[in-house]
Amino acid sequence: FCWDLRSLRCSFSDACECRFQPDLEGLGCDLAQNVFGQHLARELLLQAVTDFVELAEPLKPLVLSFHGWTGTGKTYVSSLVVKHLYLDGSRSPFVHQFSPTLHFPHAERIEQYKDDLKRWIQGNLSTCARSIFLFDEMDKMHPGLIDVIVPFLGSSWIVFGTNYRKAIFIFVSNAGGEQINHVTLEFWRARKDREEMELRDLELAISKAVFDNPHNGFWQSQIIDEQLIDYLVPFLPLKRNHVKQCVKSELKQQDLPLEENLLQSVTDSITYFPEEEQIFSSTGCKTVASRINFFF
Numbered sequence: 001f002c003w004d005l006r007s008l009r010c011s012f013s014d015a016c017e018c019r020f021q022p023d024l025e026g027l028g029c030d031l032a033q034n035v036f037g038q039h040l041a042r043e044l045l046l047q048a049v050t051d052f053v054e055l056a057e058p059l060k061p062l063v064l065s066f067h068g069w070t071g072t073g074k075t076y077v078s079s080l081v082v083k084h085l086y087l088d089g090s091r092s093p094f095v096h097q098f099s100p101t102l103h104f105p106h107a108e109r110i111e112q113y114k115d116d117l118k119r120w121i122q123g124n125l126s127t128c129a130r131s132i133f134l135f136d137e138m139d140k141m142h143p144g145l146i147d148v149i150v151p152f153l154g155s156s157w158i159v160f161g162t163n164y165r166k167a168i169f170i171f172v173s174n175a176g177g178e179q180i181n182h183v184t185l186e187f188w189r190a191r192k193d194r195e196e197m198e199l200r201d202l203e204l205a206i207s208k209a210v211f212d213n214p215h216n217g218f219w220q221s222q223i224i225d226e227q228l229i230d231y232l233v234p235f236l237p238l239k240r241n242h243v244k245q246c247v248k249s250e251l252k253q254q255d256l257p258l259e260e261n262l263l264q265s266v267t268d269s270i271t272y273f274p275e276e277e278q279i280f281s282s283t284g285c286k287t288v289a290s291r292i293n294f295f296f
């Protein structure tokens with residue numbers, strides 16, 4: 001069980017800046033128990049977040065970029081980070097999410113979006129230095145837009161009168177997903193244990209795929225030129241056994257019986273690739289919840 005004693009601690013301490021009260025043990029516990037098939041993302045993230053929040057005066061904000069195929073847990077893992085950093089979890093007013101298709105849909109308004117985004121981040125950081133900014137679908141972001149946040153990501157002390165070094169920025173995208181899938185498949189074909197995969201097996205493939213792509217929000221971005229991303233976090237394609245674990249955990253959450261037949265039927269109803277070997281789920285665990293409803 002993961003105990004959460006933060007409320008208690010928070011009420012006795014002055015250190016509860018913006019109700020930011022990291023529960024790193026809880027985060028580690030949740031990642032280990034509830035995130036399947038992602039040993040690299042789990043380890044890297046826990047280490048990065050731990051190192052960062054333990055610094056009272058960090059030298060720069062923490063900047064993470066999540067990459068991987070659809071339904072592999074990128075959004076889910078971000079929600080766990082938020083849940084374990086703020087007492088109010090995702091309801092915290094200091095957690096901000098941007099999605100290009102929702103917030104920046106019109107290419108011709110890019111100059112306006114640049115101003116808005118800069119002011120928005122600056123304003124939020126003045127209210128609370130311990131803010132989190134999540135940028136979804138980075139592969140759909142207009143190149144150029146994201147560069148307005150460059151001044152907030154580096155290590156100069158004060159930007160526009162705000163101390164911003166305590167913020168966390170998380171970029172999420174499918175970019176690099178195919179390359180990650182390819183390397184993972186090669187591992188499987190070589191009969192190597194998936195857990196033996198190391199970051200260095202993937203890093204080069206991801207950075208090439210992401211940063212050399214003119215359609216990506218990071219294309220020719222100063223964020224890359226100035227090396228402002230601290231960690232590229234890879235999410236591996238999920239195998240049948242991981243999908244089965246997702247089905248099991250969804251059944252538990254919905255208080256439904258854990259019948260082996262049902263578990264197997266839902267797991268088998270998903271499509272797998274490549275066509276010959278059928279190893280990885282083409283939608284990760286994304287459609288699991290809706291499929292369970294279909295079987296009832």
Ligand SMILES: Nc1ncnc2c1ncn2[C@@H]1O[C@H](COP(=O)(O)OP(=O)(O)OP(=O)(O)O)[C@@H](O)[C@H]1O
Nearest residue numbers: 034035036069070071072073074075076246285286
């Ligand atoms: N590795 C995983 N472990 C446990 N559950 C998972 C995992 N991956 C996905 N899920 C489940 O599937 C749902 C959808 O996953 P999620 O939204 O995190 O995918 P994603 O990687 O962000 O996909 P996309 O790139 O399409 O946005 C989650 O809410 C979670 O319930």
